[in-house]
Amino acid sequence: RVSDEPVGGRPVTIVLTVRRFYCRNSDCGATTFVEQAEGLSARYRRRSVPLLATLAQVGLALAGRAGARLAAQLGINVNRTTLLRLVRALPEPELTEAPTALGVDDFALRKGNVYGTILVDIGTGKAIDLLDGREAEPLAQWLRDHPGAEAICRDRAGAYAEGAKVGAPDAIQVADRFHLWRNLGDYVEKTVARHRACLKPEAPESEAPDRPAAERPPEPAEPRLVSRTRERYATVQDLRRQGESLSAICRILSLDRKTVQRFARATTVDELLGKAIGRSNLLEPFKPYLHQRWAESITDAAQLAKEITAQGYTGSEQTVRRYLRPFREMLAPPLAPPTVPKVRQVTGWLLRRPDDLDDGEKRQLTDIRSRSPHLDRLAEHVKAFATMMVQRQGEHLDTWLSTVEADDQPDLHSFTVGIRRDHDAVTAGLTLPYSSGKVEGNVNRLKAIKRQMYGRAKLDLLRKRVILA
Structure with a gap:
């Protein structure tokens, strides 16, 4: 009795009458041999060959749980683990030579902990193999086992550059544009x-310095993050000059070691302030409106905060109060500050x-x-x-x-x-037409497959789905 693909949503069982042969050799481990119907049945299988092929493709496309749910809708009762087992049993295409143009990139199995390497045929755009780790040696060994690569497209990672140099010294390495x-x-x-100071537009003549101080817009206070960065940089540099080690500075300032390293290696504080000062200010787009409403004698900070919140402001009311506080000491409403990109x-x-x-x-x-x-x-x-x-x-x-x-x-x-x-x-x-665009596309597809499989995406199973799907 062999289960076959359902018809009209109803399960089908094929009842076969076949010959059974008995082995009289006492040294043989098998006692009987059952005749198989070619293309329909297989040894130790209760499902037909076409049904097994269908289930394997369902497993490749949807993995275990989702595949089992789809199969149930089609009238096939199968366990999710069976689908994954069928995927693992699928044969892989034989690969003896590397493609002429090979793409290399890394991907994360567990971000920050476990990584792998994907190899892509640039000519066809298909993934051909997945390697464990993103070090130089696995790539070099793969290239030695699969000669023939003439161009290797990669990112700027030094490990892949070394691996390509060792495994395929005659291949041209191409840095991705x-x-x-x-x-x-x-x-x-x-x-x-x-040079962020140059981003501020020059004040028009109506806002020249001879304008009364009471009518000038308030000078923005330095953000707390910026002042704190300056203080920490000065403290770390002083402690380094005194001969303190990084570990000692970590204990003195109660900071993480990576933070102390970043402050110690910076040659100037400007290297650390770039992102801090370039960080977006939530209130910046709404300042002209606040100035306009203040000029209209609307000075209730709570009301103004509600008005700009309705326009899309996502900050706190306290931020609005801090910005408006200097206005109350002025004789005339201040002009709106120029928009600084x-x-x-x-x-x-x-x-x-x-x-x-x-x-x-x-x-x-x-x-x-x-x-x-x-x-x-x-x-x-x-x-x-x-x-x-x-x-x-x-x-x-x-x-x-x-x-x-x-x-x-x-x-x-x-x-x-x-x-x-x-x-x-x-x-x-910058000269050859090769690029890693097809590699990046395969990495995105790999990420989607990995997330679909939750915790079951071990490298061997992930490799089958990426290469064969």
């Missing part, structure tokens, strides 16, 4: 934060295509560049790198590096140091 652009964006943001906004303007900016953004960026020679030259460096990346002009990389290194751009200098360490791969990335 997306990761190059993102790395550049990080250093651009640091540079903009370093955030560090991240300006960074986005520098990294986006000029045609994608609206007229207001173009005008603000032009004003900022006119006030800050450093940011003006930064914009030119970013534009040159973008042109080189889009038009595949890797041969101009050395010229770009020399130009940046000759300029007073400390943060971009750090970027150029990393580029020179990985010079050949970056040049190939």
Whole structure:
């Protein structure tokens, strides 16, 4: 009796009459041999071959629990563990050689603890293998066992660079352009934060310094996070000069070791203040409205807080009270402070295509560049790198590096140091048509499969679903 695929939602059982053979050899471990119907039945199976193939595909697509629920709707009674067992038993395609263009990236099985490596055929866009760990040796061993890779697309990770160099020394390593652009964006943001004073627009003539002090807008107080960062940086640096170890500083200041390391390694406090000062202020978009209502003699902070909350403000009423408190000591309503773009906004303007900016953004960026020679030259460096990346002009990389290194751009200098360490791969990335786009797509698909499987996504089962689905 063999269970087969249901018909019309009703279960089907096929009753077979077959021959049974008896073995008279006493040394044989099996006593009987049952004849099988080819393509229908298999030894030790109570389900038909077509039904097993269907269930295996259901398991590949939906894993255990979801697959069992779908099978029940189709009229098939199967346990979730059976589905996973069928997936594990599926044969894998034989792979003897690496593809011509191989993509490499890491993924997290347990973020911060357990990682793996995914290998993708850039030509077909399909995942071909999953490795345990993201160190150099597993990749190098895989490349030795599967020769033939001519180009290896990777991110800027040093482990993959070393593994590719050891396992396939003749292959061209290609640094992914997306990761190059993102790395550049990080250093651009640091540079903009370093010159954040230039982001504030100049006051119009009506707000000149000769305006009575009682009518000027209040000077914004330095955020507590900024002042605390300055104090901690000064304290950590003083203790380091006194010869205290990092562990001793951790005990004295009651801070985590990683925090102390960050403060100790920073050469200036500006390196630590970039994100703190560039952090979004929840009240900033609503300040013009508060000034307008105050000029209309609406001075109840609670009422004003309710009004801006209805407009989308998500901060506290106390924040509104603190901002309005200096207004009560003025003789006349203060003018609304000029809107200062955030560090991240300006960074986005520098990294986006000029045609994608609206007229207001173009005008603000032009004003900022006119006030800050450093940011003006930064914009030119970013534009040159973008042109080189889009038009595949890797041969101009050395010229770009020399130009940046000759300029007073400390943060971009750090970027150029990393580029020179990985010079050949970056040049190939800016010249060849290969990229890790298909690899990133497979990583996203892998994450969806992993989360669908909850705690059952061990590497062997995850590997089957990623490669065969």
